[in-house]
Amino acid sequence: MxxxxxxxxxxxxxxxxxxxxxxxxxxxxxxxxxxxxxxxxxxxxxxxxxxxxxxxxxxxxxxxxxxxxxxxxxxxxxxxxxxxxxxxxxxxVVRSFQISAVFPHLTVLENVRIALQRKLGTSFHFWKSERTLDQLNGQAMALLESVGLERYAAMVTVEMPYGRKRALEIATTLALDxxxxxxxxxxxxxxxxxxxxxxxxxxxxxxxxxxxxxxxxxxxxxxxxxxxxxxxxxxxxxxxxxxxxxxxxxxxxxxxxxxxxxxxxxxxxxx
CATH class of the missing domain: 3.40.50.300 (P-loop containing nucleotide triphosphate hydrolases)
Structure with missing residues (x-):
């Protein structure tokens, strides 16, 4: 048995x-x-x-x-x-806020990568090379595609229209699964x-x-x-x-x- x-x-x-x-x-x-x-x-x-x-x-x-x-x-x-x-x-249980909470002077892709860092356990390892986050690019792009923002990945967030910033915030929320x-x-x-x-x-x-x-x-x-x-x-x-x-x-x-x-x-x- x-x-x-x-x-x-x-x-x-x-x-x-x-x-x-x-x-x-x-x-x-x-x-x-x-x-x-x-x-x-x-x-x-x-x-x-x-x-x-x-x-x-x-x-x-x-x-x-x-x-x-x-x-x-x-x-x-x-x-x-x-x-x-x-x-x-x-x-x-993950929350978004009334005021768009994204980093305005980072790119759209970088905003999503920051949200994904939690899974690496390196959220506060600010001294590490940015290249250590490249492993997250594929996952970040998939999230951007899910909210219709894949073509804006390289855009600095401050340049995005308000509605798309809210879509980006939803993508960063989704990054926390x-x-x-x-x-x-x-x-x-x-x-x-x-x-x-x-x-x-x-x-x-x-x-x-x-x-x-x-x-x-x-x-x-x-x-x-x-x-x-x-x-x-x-x-x-x-x-x-x-x-x-x-x-x-x-x-x-x-x-x-x-x-x-x-x-x-x-x-x-x-x-």
Missing amino acids: SNEIKPSTAPASTTILETTNLVKEFRGFVAVNGVNLKVRRGDIHALIGPNGAGKTTCFNLLTKFLTPSSGTIRFNGQDITHEPPQKIARMG PELMLLDEPTQGMGHEDVDRVMELIKKVSANRTILMVEHNMKVVSGICDAITVLARGSILAEGDYARVSGDPAVIEAYMGSDATELASPVEAAA
Whole structure:
């Protein structure tokens, strides 16, 4: 009889990220109030809400840039509530930021290579010759190809249009091989053409991974998201697909006074 240990055939949980009664309080002001969030594995999940709803604070809690006042956060069933940001990044939770976070005076290829250095264990070996990173060129070019930037590899990043800088940021995020990507306002400040390009890019890179994003553009939310959580005053107001949440009277009331396009019907939002 063989003593070989066979891998488990039990299916992975459908929930990749879950919060229970998540609270963040700042000197008496409750920014996040009892949030119970469930993100399904493989979904593109949007976190939306009016200004001041607590979306960014919630993101900062999930990526451990802030410590919860109370409640728990679980990733793949493991409690990460008190883990530091670098540890959860190594576990596969990687975040992009509202402001494009790339090195402007390096080339596009060099930006991706820096993100890939972590796998070599040489992230801080700044005294080593740049030639030691040449082994990463093939992998970096493959990542650039995946986001449509391969022909810009030699361009200095500062010369790139804003929309392509955001695509580069997604490439550097992918370089960390995330299981869960958190995207903070990925289309903020973009024109229609760039928004369409980034929407297609997010759909493409969502294969075999989960995406949770904060997004104001309802065209993006209605066009690519499988699930939506609406926050208002730090609490969950509604959840479901776009058709469900856009028709919810409580959601409509919460958005009163906002840009009228924000609560367009799914057909109008996709136009």
